[in-house]
Amino acid sequence: MKYLKPWWSDGGGLLHLTILLSLAGLRVDLDFYLLLPQPALLRDELLLLGCPTSSFYALSPFPASGGWGHAGQLHSKGRELDPATLPEGLLFREVRTLGVPFIPRTRVDAWLVHSVAAGDADGAHGLLGAAASASSAGGVGASVDGSSQAAPGGGGDPREARSGPLAAGEEEKAPAEPTVEVPDAEGRASEEIQVLRERLEAAVGYSSQHEENEQRVSAQEESLQQNNEDENNIANKPDWESEKTTDSRNERHLNGTDTSSCLEDLFQLLSSQPENSLEGTSLGDIPLLPGSSNDGMNFSAHYNVNFSQAISHNVSLHEAMLLCPSNRFRRDPVARTSQPQEPFLQLNSPTNPEQTLSGTNLTGFLSPADNQMRNVTSQDLLCDLDVNVFDEINLMSLAMEEGFDPMEVSQLFEEPDSDSGLSLNSSHCSTSITKSNSSHSVYDEEGATGYSSDLESFSHHDLEGAVGGCSPEPSKLCHMDHRNDSGFDEEVAFQHIFHNHTYHLQPTVPESTSESFSWPGKSEKIRSRFLSGTDRNLSCDERRAKALHIPFSVEEIVRMPVDSFNRMLSRYYLTDLQVSLIRDIRRRGKNKVAAQNCRKRKLDVILNLEDDICNLQAKKETLKREGAQCNKAINIMKQKLHDLYHDVFSRLRDDHGRPVNPNQYALQCSHDGSVLIVPKELGTSGHKKENQKGTSKSERRN
DNA sequence: ACCATCTGTCATACT
C-alpha cells in the first residue's frame, strides 16, 4: 500500500481526496488531501466518479498559521519537496488521470488530521510530525472552519507563520527538522484509537443510550486495531519509498506511515466501509471519465456506510428549531472540534461542507446516500419547517389536549346577523346577503361559522368523515394514482392529505366559552385579538376551510386543474357544505386572481397611457421647436431676400442712368431663370411684360 | 375623522 504524503494545493477549495476516493471504493491513504483552485472542477470530477457532490468536502480555509509552504512548492512535514523528486507514485499519476491537474503550488499540512483524528491539536501534530509543527497554532480549529478563507498572502499570511518556510531549491539543504515529537507508531496507534473512541463516543453521545453504538465503536475499534497491524506490515515497504531510501524525506514518510495507517484505519472505522470494498482496489481501478459515471454511481451506491446510525438523530423539533438557523453558519472552530455536540450540530449544517470535516465529523464519512438522506431528513425537513407547521402542530396538539370541538369554535365566531348568503366579512354580510341569492355558508370574519342555516344539521360526524385522515376510505383516498393527463400531479396537490391534515382552529382563544358568543357589539379588532397569530394571518377562506375541515389547502383548491378538481370532489367523501365551500373557495380564488390580473392590466394600461401622454407631449414639444426653427429660418430667408432685393435695385439704372425706384419696379423671375424688372403697375400686363423684357435685357447688359 | 389606496368579493358579460 502506498503511503502518500499529505498534499495540498492552495486555491479556492480543498478536497479531502481520501474521502473521495474511498467513496469511490478505492483504498487510499488518509493524509492525502487535495486542494483545488476550482471546487467546481472537483465537483465535476466527483460527478464523473459517480460521487454526489454531497460526498466530498471542499475545505478552503486554513489556519492563518497553518503550515503553508511556499507557493509553488510542495512541502512535506515542514520541509520543502520538489515535486519532480517525488516518486512517480500512483497518487499523482492517478490524480492526473482523474483529470485533476497537478498544481505546483502545493503544501503539506496536517491539520485535517487534527480534525479527523483528535481534538488534541498537539497530538495530531505528532501524527504527521513536522508538517504539523507548522500548523500547530491553529490547525484544529481553522481546519474545520470552512468559511474563513485564509488566503495566502492575506491577513496573517500562513507562509509567514509557518515554521521554516523553504524556498525552492533549499530542499537539499536539509532544513531544520520540526520540533514536533513523533511518537512511535504503536503508541500513536493506541492514542489514535483512544482518541477515536473518545471522539466517536462523543459523536454518538446524544444517542449513546443506544447500545448498538457502543457495540459499533467497539467493533470498529477492533477493526481499527486489526487494520493498524496490517498497515504497519504493509507500510514498511512502500513501493516508491524503497526507491528513495536515501532520501531523508522518505524516512519521515516512514515515520508518518504508522500514523497514516492509523489515520486510515480511523477513516475506515469512521466510514465503516466494508473491507472488501476497499482492499485490493488500486487507484488504477478508478473508473475514468465519462463512461465511468454509471460505474461510479454503482460503487458509490454500494458504499453503503450507515454511519448515520452512529450519529444521534434524536433531535427534537425544538432543538432543531433552535439549532437550525444558527448552526448553518460557521461556528467557533475550536468549539467544533472539542464539543461533543458536533454530530448533533452537523445535523443542521450538512450543506456546509467545511464543517463536515470537523474534528468529530462523522458525517464526512457518510456514504453519499447517507449524506443525502441526512441532508433531507435532518436539515431540510427540520429547517424547512416553518412557523406555520409548528403552529399547526401546536394547534393540533392543543386541540387534542383541550378537547377542542370545532363546532363550538365555529359557533363561537358566528356572526349573529349573518345567517344566509355568501359573505366573507361580517360587516360585509348584510350587503352580501341582499346581493347574493346563494344559500351557501355565512361566515364572519373569523370564518369559523358557515352555513349557519345548515349548521345545526351539520353533525360532527360529517366533519370527521370528510376531513383529512378521517376519510371513510383512507387507503383508497391516499393511494390513488392522482396523475392525470393534464400533467398536474394530484399527489403533489394532495400531499397534505397524506399528512395529518386535520384542521383545528387554534383553541388558544381565551375563554372560548359561551361568554365569547356574546360579542355582537364588539368590533372585529377586539375579537381578532383573541385569535391566534396564525388564524389572524389566515384568509377567510382558509379559516372556513379549517372550520369545515376541508382536507385541501386553499392553494390546492384554487390552482388545481378543473379535471383534478372534479376528480377530487368525486373521490372524497365531502359533505354538501364542504363541496359548496370548496367551490366557493375556488371561484373566489380564481376571481381574486382575475381581479388582481385585471387591476394589473388596468394599471399597465394606465401606465402605458401615461407613457403615451409623455411621449406625445415630448413629440409635441419637439414639433414646436422644429416649427419655431423653421419660422426663424423663414424669417432669416425673408430678410436675406429683402436685403438682396434692395441690393439689386441699388445697382440698377434706367436708360437715363438714374437709379431704379424699388417702389415703382419689382423683380420678377421668369421660368427660364432670368430675372425681369417689371413696373409694379404693369406687373400684371403681359403686354407690358414683353416690353419690359427688352428693357430688362438691356438692363442686364448694363 | 377623513381620505386615498389596496384588496377581496360579487355580479355580469363574455369567451
Add this chain to the structure above:
DNA sequence: GGAGTATGACAGATG
C-alpha cells in the same frame, strides 16, 4: 351549459 376570464362596482382594511 359549465368553467374560466374580464371588469365595473362595492365595501372593508389599512396607512
